[in-house]
Amino acid sequence: MQQNSVSSSYVAAEFKARQHREGHDFMAAAQSAGDAAAIAAAEGDSAAEWDMKFFQAENLMDAGEFDECADITFALVQGPSAALSPQFLAKGYVLLATARQRAGLLEQAVDSARTAADLSKDDPDIETNVKARHALIAALADCGMLEDAWDECNVLADIVSDEVDDQLVGKAYWAIGNVAFLCNMIEEGLRYHELAADTFSPANNLDVWAKFNKASAAMRLAADIADADTLRCIERAELATDVIGGSSNDYHLLKLNRAHWTLLAGDAATAIGLLDDLCRLEDGISPQRTGEACLLLGRAYIATGDKPAAKDVLLRAAEQFETAGAPQRADQAREYLASEA
Structure with missing residues (x-):
């Protein structure tokens, strides 16, 4: 893809988008990222345009605008990005799968996540494949396809290694624990969520810590576990979300x-x-x-x-x-x- 030197107007729009994201103003970040993408398109910088459209979609996801996020991401993976590397395409399909899952388009989410997993399976950098399989597990579990989800959990557990970032390992354990709970393997669910909890810290990433505690509480409640640990998960998630917004x-x-x-x-x-x-x-x-x-x-x-x-x-x-x-x-x-x- 053609890549030109970036203009000052593009740099300003990108900087504004990242500032808004740091302040958790995701809709404003999405708007500024869209502005930056438009500037890049006008300047013929297709790489920068793709990056900013992807960033726009990520912020729409975090703002809860799942349908709009899915629309933009679908256009990305079906458009000129077909010339991109499989890893970039896989990233797009991971985001598309998550957006579709949260929008309630579960069968489409499964298809997108499978595409992402297939595109990234031979990549020596396994991070994208881990994310793809995480998205696939979440979509399968939401569909109620628990046997398929558990099969994917076993694949994910095999590929997670020391090469993977701690936060990503934690998210993998989190996904596996979710499915274990849904399969009524309560001890396995608790074990994997404890492994995940060991990798997360409110000091490192309060947003991820909040989301994990919220999801862990939901899984424990689905298993009719209403003990003190479950209540602590609920309270931590509520407190953290009040601090950072949501x-x-x-x-x-x-x-x-x-x-x-x-x-x-x-x-x-x-x-x-x-x-x-x-x-x-x-x-x-x-x-x-x-x-x-x-x-x-x-x-x-x-x-x-x-x-x-x-x-x-x-x-x-x-x-x-x-x-x-x-x-x-x-x-x-x-x-x-x-x-x-």
Whole structure:
């Protein structure tokens, strides 16, 4: 690709984008990155244009704008980037897979992650392949394809080595632990999440530490583990997110964890208040997460003896899971529904 010397206007736009990101203003960072990409395109610098469009998409992801992130990333991997190295294409497909997963396009997310894994499998720098397999595991798990997800976990565990950055190793262990929990291998889940926790530090990366504690709490709650360690994960995630800020999606997931904890603690009435708000949201939450909220709300209504209300939200849970491409989770909602018929 042609690469020219960068202009002062491009440098200023890129600098502004990175400043906004450092301040966790992800939408402003995305806007400035888009400006920088436009300048690079006008100057004929296709490499800089690709970099800034990718950076724009990353910031849209962190801002919770998953559909827009997916649109930009799809255009990148389908456009002139076809001439890029497989590693650059793989990076694009990893981001596309994650955006599609969070947007509730689970089958497409699996396809994108598989493409990324295939493109990066022979790269001597295994970092991109680790990220690709992490994305593939997450998408498969969300789809309910747990056997396939566990098979990929075994592949990921084999390729993680001392050559990989600690944060990336931690994310790999985090993904493996998630699937172990979902497969009801609770001890394995706890072990891998403990290994992941050893690699993360709030001093090194508060954002990753917050996201890990939020996700670990969700997995423990899904396994009906409502102990003091789970509560600590919830509180750490809430505190860290309050410090650094987060997208609407981040706050919705924190609220979902808190509601799940409250339900397992025996306070169904309070859980209903939290979950009802989440189930009424139209934007800022993916179909599979709306499904999770409605499924929990149905369980809370069952606990209070309100079967008509439980029926309504469990039906919606099944619909949301089907929309997201998670038929196994839809079947679980229907099983709760059948048990109360």
